[in-house]
Amino acid sequence: MNATSELRAVRGRWLFSLAGPPIPNGIVTYSVGDQRIQAVGPNVFDLPVEDLGDVAILPGLVNAHTHLEFSHLQQPLGMPGIALPDWIRLVMADRANRLLPPDESIGRGLWQCEQTQTALVCDISSQTVGYGESYEALLDPYADAALAVSSVVCQEAIGLREDRVAHCMERLYSWAGCRNSLFPEVGFGFSPHAPYSVHPQLLADICENLAEPGDVVAMHLAESREELELLQTGGGPFRKLLDDLQAWDAEAIAPGSRVLDYLRLLAAADRSLVVHGNYLDDEEIAFIAQQRARMAVVHCPRTHRFFDHARYPLQKLLAAGVTVALGTDSRASNPDLSIWAEMQQVAASHPDIAPEQILKLGTMAGARALGREKEFGTLQVGKRASLFTARLPHHSAADPLELLFSGGVGGD
Numbered sequence: 001m002n003a004t005s006e007l008r009a010v011r012g013r014w015l016f017s018l019a020g021p022p023i024p025n026g027i028v029t030y031s032v033g034d035q036r037i038q039a040v041g042p043n044v045f046d047l048p049v050e051d052l053g054d055v056a057i058l059p060g061l062v063n064a065h066t067h068l069e070f071s072h073l074q075q076p077l078g079m080p081g082i083a084l085p086d087w088i089r090l091v092m093a094d095r096a097n098r099l100l101p102p103d104e105s106i107g108r109g110l111w112q113c114e115q116t117q118t119a120l121v122c123d124i125s126s127q128t129v130g131y132g133e134s135y136e137a138l139l140d141p142y143a144d145a146a147l148a149v150s151s152v153v154c155q156e157a158i159g160l161r162e163d164r165v166a167h168c169m170e171r172l173y174s175w176a177g178c179r180n181s182l183f184p185e186v187g188f189g190f191s192p193h194a195p196y197s198v199h200p201q202l203l204a205d206i207c208e209n210l211a212e213p214g215d216v217v218a219m220h221l222a223e224s225r226e227e228l229e230l231l232q233t234g235g236g237p238f239r240k241l242l243d244d245l246q247a248w249d250a251e252a253i254a255p256g257s258r259v260l261d262y263l264r265l266l267a268a269a270d271r272s273l274v275v276h277g278n279y280l281d282d283e284e285i286a287f288i289a290q291q292r293a294r295m296a297v298v299h300c301p302r303t304h305r306f307f308d309h310a311r312y313p314l315q316k317l318l319a320a321g322v323t324v325a326l327g328t329d330s331r332a333s334n335p336d337l338s339i340w341a342e343m344q345q346v347a348a349s350h351p352d353i354a355p356e357q358i359l360k361l362g363t364m365a366g367a368r369a370l371g372r373e374k375e376f377g378t379l380q381v382g383k384r385a386s387l388f389t390a391r392l393p394h395h396s397a398a399d400p401l402e403l404l405f406s407g408g409v410g411g412d
Contacts, residue, residue, distance in 0.1 A: 006032050009047040012057040013392055014400050015040070017379035018364055022400045028057060030385035035147070037385050052389055056404060058359065059379050060119025060386025061339040062366025065218065065275050065298040065327025068109030068123045072100045073331040081308040084224040085237040091332055095126075102127050103141050109337060110145040116338040119386030120367065120376050122152040122216065122273070122327070124191045128171070135178045142186045150384070152187030152370050154218050157206060158197045160242065161249040165202045172210055179212070187370065189216030189271075194223065195262055196230050196238045199252045207268040214371055218273040218298075219266055222259045222280045224307070231257040260284050267291050271371050273298050275327070277317070278309045285313070289320040296323035296369035299361075301345035303329035314350050318357065325366040339366075340390070347405035355401035 015026020029039040077090040142151040155175040159168040179188045192198040229236035242248040266272045277297040343362045367377030
């Protein structure tokens with residue numbers, strides 16, 4: 001063990017380790033050098049303790065889904081309640097006209113994550129490799145930020161037409177080639193974008209042939225009513241968008257298709273994320289629950305509110321045993337990248353969900369969903385000393401966890 005001079009001990013009014021009951025005036029002791037927790041609870045090393053004041057000490061937060069490339073935006077694209085296909089048109093226009101290089105926007109996003117005390121983030125990268133570039137170079141921002149914010153980077157895959165599948169897979173194999181070459185601290189994955197943008201064969205190839213154990217495969221599913229309409233009928237606003245882009249393939253989506261069809265393909269991956277899941281039906285929820293060891297749902301509460309979706313089936317998902325994590329989506333649909341604000345939104349929208357469960361959504365569940373529960377999600381000896389501190393109100397409560405989601409409480 002390192003000399004005690006290299007250890008730091010901090011104390012808060014309440015310590016919520018999530019590995020045991022809440023601890024009043026709890027202390028976390030960690031090594032400054034390797035940022036690993038050495039003790040939780042008492043001051044076992046008899047160190048001078050830094051008192052953080054009237055705060056709760058929590059595990060560092062986990063953002064299980066975001067698109068950091070949009071971190072240059074000052075406000076979401078479009079107006080609240082915009083239809084998803086119309087919003088996607090605005091996203092495409094922003095990508096075509098932006099002046100800030102993607103790596104700078106990603107760097108801004110990682111800084112925003114650090115400022116909101118996010119310990120781990122899963123980012124969807126749409127970056128492509130051009131002349132004189134490499135995927136290793138495109139990963140530089142994540143590697144530079146790794147000490148403050150650990151990252152899992154999922155390379156986006158888009159190709160609905162059958163003639164695009166081989167080209168897309170070639171690019172993804174190039175991405176996979178640098179999985180362990182230079183950045184072992186950066187987790188890898190793939191993001192077959194959505195049913196309206198990914199041919200089923202492309203999804204199957206990624207899950208069955210490309211993703212290795214430990215890789216994350218994240219797909220937007222059951223996100224909007226327009227998506228369900230396209231799957232069921234082959235028509236609607238998404239069909240119009242695809243026709244305009246000359247991207248429609250009538251053979252790719254058979255009439256009467258369901259989200260369940262894509263879940264079955266996604267289940268072949270070792271670790272998969274169902275992003276959003278706003279309109280999952282009971283059979284689909286039951287299927288995800290059966291795959292809970294390898295499949296999780298990521299809910300983005302404030303983005304959900306921005307698009308004015310139907311009430312999120314959070315209680316139903318949790319009751320079924322589904323692992324539900326939280327994400328911020330992106331600055332294109334969200335005012336910031338704060339997972340703490342997402343947790344506060346859950347508390348406001350779902351008063352029937354217990355405070356301890358809400359806390360787990362933004363910590364333990366995210367770490368489990370990304371396969372990083374050995375490092376993040378709880379405060380335990382040996383884990384990363386990634387801490388989140390939240391200001392507490394002056395009053396007391398029978399359950400101290402209730403203090404976290406009372407009015408006027410925020411992250412420091």
